[in-house]
Amino acid sequence: MGRAPGFWSRPGSLAGLLLAPIGWIVGQITLRRMSGPSASVPVPVICIGNPTVGGAGKTPTTLALIARLQVRGATPFALLRGHGGSLAGPVRVDPATHDATQVGDESLLLAAAAPTIVSRDRLAGARLAVSQGATHILMDDGFQNPSLRKDVSLLVIDGAAGIGNGHVLPAGPLRAPLVPQLKAADAVLVVGPGAAGATVARAAERLGKGVLSGSVRPDPAVIAGLAGGAVLAFAGIGRPEKFAASLTAAGVTVAELRAFPDHHPYAEAEIAELAARAAIQGLRLVTTTKDMARLQGTPFARHRHAITVLPVEMDMEPAAVLDGLIATAEARATGQT
Secondary structure (H helix, E strand, O other): OOOOOHHHHOOOOHHHHHHHHHHHHHHHHHHHHHOOOOEOOOOOEEEEEOOEOOOOOHHHHHHHHHHHHHHOOOOEEEEEOOOOOOOOOOEEOOOOOOOHHHHOHHHHHHHOOOOEEEOOOHHHHHHHHHHOOOOEEEEEOOOOOOOEOOOEEEEEEEOOOOOOOOOEOOOOOEOOOHHHHHHHOOEEEEEOOOHHHHHHHHHHHHOOOEEEEEEEEEOHHHHHHHOOOEEEEEEOOOOHHHHHHHHHHOOOEEEEEEEOOOOOOOOHHHHHHHHHHHHHHOOEEEEEHHHHOOOOOHHHHHHHOOEEEEOEEEEEEOHHHHHHHHHHHHHHHOOOO
């Protein structure tokens, strides 16, 4: 999607109020769709979703859950639609042959950590994963899609952004009214500090849902390599300003941030201009792993050496709540609850 309208983050804005009746209709349609028929597969399905549009940290959360399951000896598969890619699937992602134009950027990041299936038909994708040995399926997004039965759903919330102005699309960032979405979920992960996220966490607690706190930790070795200089940061993610904030919080001086729409398909000329601008000003050019996944083709080869990529990891607490979600998913998948 493109950049979010500014009024989405302003409660009481006139534009949000004028569009709210349309948002109400959209929300009811989405809720009706969410209650539609679903089919199951014989392994636990854990959905990592958002109640809103825009980035909140679903993919780092999925990667953290993958690592947690792999340590236990499991074989988790990631499953996602492959936003921005041309392949409808179901197809297993091969980073050696697929690129972001085919399978999307997020799937390439996930495929580096675990077997990953791209499929617009989530049920067909899950069945392919099971046939290839999945012990668990981690859905990156798809919370509002009913076709595949979820054993556990975790909603990821940005602590600073929360649910914006509280309205449903197009009046605000919510995909459907918040409370029904919380009722359909098992837990909420609030990433980073912020009053907006804390408000959502309290609403979840009132409904008896689990609440986790998440923090994004930049790779310390990369941060150390950036010390002592200034950077030109660029990002085409849900909230590019979060990337700049992470750099600043880690002690890196961000001289300039160039923000692009989420999943932006970069042109070689754009990267050439950024590289030239950084060189002229004596800045390091820095981006996210998700953006770098879209810069793997031949046209970008001459620029990649000038770009520093900053990997991040998601830390989630308390661990007992996280392990409890996994156990619940496993029990539900085997009919024990």
